[in-house]
Amino acid sequence: MTPWKLPSTAGRSVGILGAGVLGRRIGACWASAGYRVHIRDPDPQQTNAALQYITNELWRYKPVIDPNTISVHGFQDMKPAVEDSWLVIECVPERLDMKIDVFAELEGVTRSDAILASNSSSYKSREMTVKVKPETAQRMLNTHYMVPPAIRIVELMTSGSTREEIFPFLLEHFKASGMMPVIAHQESTGFILNRVWAAIKRECLMVLAERVATPEELDAVWTEMFIKNGSPPCTLMDSVGLDTVSLIEKHYIEERGLQDRGVLPFLQKYIDEGKLGAKSSKGGLYPPGHTVKTANQEQTSHDNLHAPALYFLDIGWNNDPDDVEFYRKGRILVGSADGRSPLRVIVDHLPMPDGIALSHKTGKIFWTNMGTPGQNDGSIMSCNLDGTGIRVVIPPGAVHTPKQLSVDQDNEVLYFSDREGMRVFRCGVDGSNLQTLVRAGDWRKGIDDPTSWCVGITVSAKEGKFYWTQKGPPKGSKGRIYRASIKMPEGYDASNRPDIEVVFEHLPEPIDLEMDEDGSALYWTDRGELPNGNSLNRATLNPDGSFSNHQVLARNLHEAIGLAIDKTTRHIYATDLGGAVYRFNMDGSGKQKFYEDQGAFTGIALLEQVDPSSSL
Template sequence: MTPEWQPPKDYRERPVAVLGAGVLGRRVACIWASAGYNVQVRDPSSEQRTDCVNYVKQNVASYAEHTGAEPGEITVFEDLAQAVNSAWLVIEAVPEKLPLKVDTFAQLEKLAPNDCILATNSSSYKSSEMLDKVSAVAKPRILNMHYYMPPQVMVVELMTDGYTYPSILQFLVERLREAATKPYVARKESTGFIFNRMWAAVKREALTIIAEDVSTPEEIDSMWTEMFIKPATVPCKTMDAVGLDTVSLIEKHYIAERGLPADKTVDFLQTNYLDQGKLGSKCPHGGLYPPAEATNGDSQSANLLVLDIGLSAKQPSLTAGEVLEISPAGRVQRVLAKGQALPDGIAVDPNSKRMFWTTMGIPGKEDGAVLSANLDGTDTQTIVPPGAINTPKQMTMDTTSQKLYISDREGSGGGPKGTSDAAQTPMNWCVGITVAPQFGKFYWTQKGPSKSGQGRIFSANIMTPEGQSASSRDDIRCILGGLPEPIDLEVDEESKTLYWTDRGELPIGNSLNRLHLDQFGHPLPSMSPLGYELLTRNLHEAIGLKLDLPNNNIYLTDLGGHLYRCDRDGKNKVTLLSDENRAFTGIVLA
C-alpha cells in the first residue's frame, strides 16, 4: 500500500513554480508571491517573462494587503528544469492542448522533486486525462487547481485526478486560504468542476431565451441583478425556501414540455428528499440543508437563547445571572440556568445540540469561565474553569471547524499573550468576536473607555502566519476606528456585510450599524460620512446581536431589559420584550 503523502517540512523555504507567464499565469504567480513564497515562472517567450515580472512587481503589494505577508521574490526561466527545481508545488498554466499537457506532466514527474504537488489550472480537461505518460507513483500527487481571474475573483477549485491523496487536498485548502483565495473542493471528478457546470446551465438557458426572442440580453442581465445579486440570493437555500416539493412540480412541467431527463432532477429529489419527508425550510426534517440550518432562523419555530446578566434582578447580585429560552414573540419560556456570575456571550453548536456561554465572574478576581449544556439546560459542564481565563465576553461558534472563539476582555497576564499591562488598559479591551470562514478571517471589537468615542473593530486571518504567535502576528488590521463603543458583531458572508451593536453615546451610539466588505473581507468605501451605515438607534445600552438571515431579521438586546427585532436594513424595529428586572447581554438562535 502506498504511504499517505506528508507535507514537506521545508515547504515555506521552497518555491512555488508556475508554468506559463500569460495573463492568468502571472496572476497565479502574484497570488503565491503575496503569501510570502518565492515563485519561479517558466515560459518560452521572453516577452511573456518580462511582462510577468512587471505585473508581479507592480501588483504584489496590493495582493499582499489581503495576506499580511512579506511578499516573496519572482524569478523567471526559459528552462523547465530550472523553474521546477526544489519546488513544493508546480501549477501548469500552459495552452489548453491536451497532448501538450500530457507531455508536460511526464516531464514534471522526471524533473520536479518526488514530494512535489503537480497541479493543472485547466478548466476544460480533467487532470485524469493527463496521466497517460506518468507512473502510478506520481498519480496521487496530481490534481486540478483551477483559478478564475484574480484579483477580481479569488475562487480556486480543487479536484482529484481519481488518485489524489486526501491529505494533499486538505493541505492545499489551508495554503490557499493563507494566500487570500477561497478554495472549494469538488468531491469527485466532474467536467467543469462546480461553478462552470452551474454557469454552463445559465449560459444555455440565457442563450435559448434570446434565440426564442423571449427577452433581450439587457433585460436578462437586469432581472438577474434584481433577483440574485442585490438580495444575495443563492440557489440551494432558495430551493429550500420555495419547497422541494414545489421545485419538483415545476421541474416536471419543464421535463414534459422539453423532453428533458428526470433522473438527476425530479427523480433524485423524490428518492433522496421527498420520500424522506425533506421538503425544505418549511419542514422540520430540512431539505437540501440539514434541519438545523434549514429551520434555525425560522421565526415561526426557532426560540432564542438570551443571557440576563442579573444586575437588574429584583434581588440583584453578581451571581444572579440566568440563561433564558425566549420565544420569537418575546415570551420567556423557561430559565435554563440560574446563579450565573455575570453571563455575557452565548453560542450554539447545531451538530452536538449544545449551548455554550461565558461568565465574566467577580470583577477583579480573574475567575471568568466558559460553560456548556444541552439546549434544554441539562448536563451543564464547565469547559474553561475559573482562573484559566480572565473576563470572557462575547463568543461565537465556527460550526465548520467545530471551534469556539471567545473574547477575553483584559486577557491573562500569565497566558500566552503576556501583555497584562497593555490588556488592562480599557483602550485594548476586547468585547465582541465573530468568525468568517469564507474570508478566512475573524473580527473583534475593542470598545475603548466607556463612551469615549475611541472604539475600534479589527480583523486578522484565522490561520496565524507561519512562524508567528498571537503576540507577534503581523496580519492584524484595524478596519474601523473612532467608534462610540462597539460591542457585539456578526458577519453575513453571503452579502459580505459586517453588522455590530454600539452602546456609546447618542447620536450615533446605542445603535445597530453595518459595513459592506469586499471579496477578501476588507471594508468597502461607504457613502456615509461616518464611513459605515447607522441602521437604527435609541437602544438602551446596546449589547447583543444575532442575524436571522432566512427571515431577513436581526435580533438585538440591551442592558435596559429589551429584546428587539428589526429587518436587515434596521427598519421595522419592534420591541418584543421589555422588563425592567432584566439586563440582557448575549443572544443566539436555539
C-alpha cells in the first residue's frame, strides 16, 4: 500500500458542502486568503446567495488578495465540486445520519489524500466514520468554526484515529486564512466553547420555559452583568435558528442521559409555528427582524446573518448633462442591507436603467433601459448575479420606454410596464412570447397624456391578478393604480379587455408596487408632491377583493422610485432620485437611510437569504 502523504494545495480547491450561513462564511475565509473555493448545495438559490455573499462581503474578511481575483464557484452536484479538493468541509444540518452518508459519499468521489472535515458543533467526527474504511477515518476530523469574520476561532478535534501530521498542517493553513485555530486535546461533544455555552443556554431556556423571565428581561440582565458589546443568549439563539438549537439540545440530552425539563417542548412550540428565528419571516424568541440591524445601530457578529444583498440602479443623472454620453451613464450597483459594505458597480454604461428584478431559479438579473428620451429605443436586458453574461432579452424598439418590472418566480415570466408606450407587457425570461396585456393608448398618435403612462408593476399569484400604476402629470393628483387578471379574458385583447379595475385614484404620482407575501396588503412608492407624495404607502386587501385602510407609512423621500420587500426579515427597502436607499419596518417605522450621494437611484431588488439550513 502506498504510504499516505499530506495533500498538495497547489491548483486544488477547498470544498464546502452546504451554502448556509456558516458554509458561505467559511468559504469567504478561504477565498480571502487566495484559496480556490467550491461551494456545493443542491439548491441553486442557496448557492447563488452564497456566491454573492462572498463577493459582496469579502471586505469584512480583510482579504490578502485583490478581491477581483477571488476564485469561488458554485455546484449542485457533489463529484465535480470536490473531486480535486485538498480539504472538504461539511456544513450540513446537525443530523448524524445525514453526515454519515455525506462522508460515505465523499470517500468515493475525493482523492485519497483529501482531508475530510466536519463543521459539526455537537457530533464527534468518530460518529461519522461508520460507513467509511479505516484509512478514510484517518483523514477525518472536526473543524468547528464559530462565526467569522468577527469571531475567528476554529476548533480542531480528532476522529479518534486522525493522523497526527494533519493537525500542524491544518494549523498553518487556517492561520493563512485569517482564523485562530485551537486543538481540543481530547474528544469532547461540544468541543471547548460550545460545552460552556451549552450549559448557559440550557439554563436560559429553562428560565424561559418555567416563565421565570421573558426573553427581553433575561437578555437585559445578562447584558448588564456580562456584556456591554456582543450578543446576549436569546438573540444568539434566534440568530442560529431555533430548529438547529433544538436538534443540538436533543443530541446532548440523548448522549448524556440528561433529563429534559421542558426545553424541547418549549422549543417545539416555536418550531411548529414556523418561528425559527432570524431566518423566519415569523421571527423566533424575538419578533421578525430583531437580529438584523442597520447602520447607526450596534453591530455584533451575529447581526445581518439573513439580511439580503441589495441590487439597485443608478440612472446616471449625477453626471454632466452636457456630456454626449449623458444618457448612457446608468449603472447596476450592489450593496449590503446595512449600508456598511462598499458599493460595487457590476454593470455600467446603461441607457437610463429604471426597473430591476432577480430570478432566483436562474440566478439572473433583469433590468429595463428607458433609452434616449423621445426615441422608441427602450430595451430589457439580463446578466448573471455578478454582472457577467450580459444579453438582450427585448431589443431596442420592441418597447418604447420600459419602466418597472416584476418576475413571476414560479413560472419564470417577466411582467413590465412601458411608460410612454402606454402598455403593460409579459414575456418569458428569455424574451420569448412577448404579449401586450394592457394598451392604455397609442404612442404613435402622441404621448402627451401622462395619465395613460404605465409605470409600476407587480403580480399577485394568490389573486391571479397583476397591478400597475399610471402616474399622471406632476402636481396633478391624477395618478391611479389598476389591476386585471393574469389570464386574458377569452375573446378580448389588450385594448378592450373588460376586467380592468381602478383600485386607487387621485394619487399624486404612484410609481413602484409590491404585494405582501401573503397577499394581504399592497405597498407602493409615490414621487409626487407633499404632503402625500414623496412617500411610502400601504393599503389592506380585503377577502372580497376591495381595499381599505390606505396609509402613508413614511414621508419626506426625495422623488421615491424603487420598492422591494424582504419577506424573511420583514423590512421594506426603497430608493429615490435624490440618491438614497432607505429601510423601514413593515409599518413604516425605524427609517434608516444609507448609500447617499452616490447616484440617482431608481429600481431596487433583493437577493433574499433562503433558509440557511443546508438542503443537502
